[in-house]
Every structure is written in structure tokens, then in C-alpha cells.
């Protein structure tokens with residue numbers, strides 16, 4: 001994926017999270033559905049998806065390098081909405 005173009009939460013980041021991710025992580029106290037909540041927890045989210053800790057390995061849908069790079073590029077752009 002092209003990561004140098006301007007990214008946005010609604011178009012590029014929100015679709016990376018499934019409904020299952022959002023509902024389970026809401027129960028665990030992290031809202032993956034809003035820009036502000038993802039932006040304030042961005043470092044932690046990036047490290048769990050890069051390490052493969054989240055989504056849980058048992059679900060066998062660990063993020064590709066491409067997805068992780070897109071998330072990181074969005075962070076570096078200042079987490080635009």
C-alpha cells in the first residue's frame with residue numbers, strides 16, 4: 001500500500017479493524033472505532049499489531065507488514081481524522 005499519500009482515519013485506518021476487534025476491545029476498555037481513542041493509544045496499538053500479539057494469534061489474522069506500515073505512516077502524519 002502507498003504510505004506516502006495523505007491518509008485518514010475514516011478511509012484508511014478504521015477499515016483495518018473488524019467488528020470483532022471493535023466489540024472485544026471495547027470490553028477490554030479500548031475503543032478502536034473512533035479516531036481520538038485510536039490516536040491516544042496509537043503507540044500501544046502499533047506495538048501489539050507489529051508483534052502479532054493482537055489480534056490474538058489464535059484468530060490467524062495477524063496484520064501484514066503492509067497494514068502495520070500504513071498504521072505507522074498515519075501516526076507519523078499526526079493521526080488525521
Ligand code: HEM
Pocket residue numbers: 016017020021024025028030041044045048049054055056
Ligand atoms: C493497546 C493495544 C491493545 C491491548 C493492550 C489489548 C489487550 C487485549 C486484552 C487484555 C484482551 C482480552 C483478552 C481476553 O479477555 O481473553 C484483548 C482481546 C482482543 N483483542 Fe486486543 N488489545 C490491544 C489492541 C488490539 C487491536 C489493535 C486489535 C485488532 C487489530 C485487537 C483485537 C482483539 C480481539 C479480537 C480480542 C478478543 C480475543 C478473544 O476474546 O478471543 N486488540 N485485547
